[in-house]
Amino acid sequence: MKLTASLTSPYARKIRVLLAEKRIPCTLQVDSPWETDTAVPALNPLGKVPVLESDEGEVFFDSPVIAGYLEALDRPPHFMPRDGMAAVRVRQTEALADGILDAAVLAHLERMRPAEAQLPSNVERQCAKIERALQALEARLGETEWFHGERISLADVAVGCALEYLDLRLGALNWRDRHPRLTAFAARIGARESFVSTRPPG
Ligand SMILES: N[C@@H](CCC(=O)N[C@@H](CS)C(=O)NCC(=O)O)C(=O)O
Incomplete structure (x- = not known):
């Protein structure tokens, strides 16, 4: 593979x-x-x-x-629930996390343009999407350890990757200031060996 x-x-x-x-x-x-x-x-x-x-x-x-x-491939541990509706909910959270990435990539690309060609309204629009999605994730996580069920799923992996990407590209957002549950979640999932070993260089 x-x-x-x-x-x-x-x-x-x-x-x-x-x-x-x-x-x-x-x-x-x-x-x-x-x-x-x-x-x-x-x-x-x-x-x-x-x-x-x-x-x-x-x-x-x-x-x-x-x-x-x-x-x-059916190789454990599984990151998707067997139940159809439960799987749809995991995918919904993944879509929110991936949507944060889409917005963050666009905001980052806009900021990489020459200063005179940048449109601040483009960055603001993407950052507003990110903030709304973070609020939705903060509410969705609630007081639980994982987004869906008793164990880690694809939803958790997607959100963990999205939060760390914000740190990498849009640190000035300071998202931790407004999202205490996501802050604790990011620390928890970020300590896993799979996250440590895949962290971007630099
Ligand atoms: N929806 C795609 C997004 C993939 C994506 O946008 N990847 C970026 C890298 S972070 C890329 O390859 N960009 C190159 C381009 O847009 O030309 C996925 O989930 O795999």
């Missing part, structure tokens, strides 16, 4: 955490789709990472699909 990913991609990190938690052997092919010599578009027409190639040569993207593939 081979995963093509950049070391900073939070979507790819979600998959790397799952691979580590499940102890599935996988070759990591580091590739940035932003580089001119990238091989990513040949694997994924959308030109995005992560991309996973199975041992049988089948190619999967994007990260929710890859997560589904890893679950379909």
Whole structure:
């Protein structure tokens, strides 16, 4: 199995955490789709990472699909509940976390443009989405240890990756100031070996 990913991609990190938690052997092919010599578009027409190639040569993207593939291998521990509606709720939380990432990536890209070309309203719009999603996650977590059920699920992995990506790219948001439950959650999940070993360099 081979995963093509950049070391900073939070979507790819979600998959790397799952691979580590499940102890599935996988070759990591580091590739940035932003580089001119990238091989990513040949694997994924959308030109995005992560991309996973199975041992049988089948190619999967994007990260929710890859997560589904890893679950379909039926290798414990499981990160999706067997019950259909419970699984939909896990996916809903994953979508919120991934939506935070989409907004954070857009805000980051806007800020990378030359100062005179930047539109502050674009950044503000994305940051408003992030804040609303954080509020929803704070309420969704409540006083429980994990987002859904008694044990860690894909929802927790996705939220953990999203929160740490905010630290990496949008530290000035200071999201911890307003979200005490998510703050404790990030510390808890961030201490797991799978998170420590996949933390972006630098
Ligand atoms: N929905 C996709 C998003 C993947 C994505 O946007 N990846 C970024 C890296 S963080 C990327 O490859 N961007 C390159 C581009 O947009 O051209 C997923 O969950 O895998």
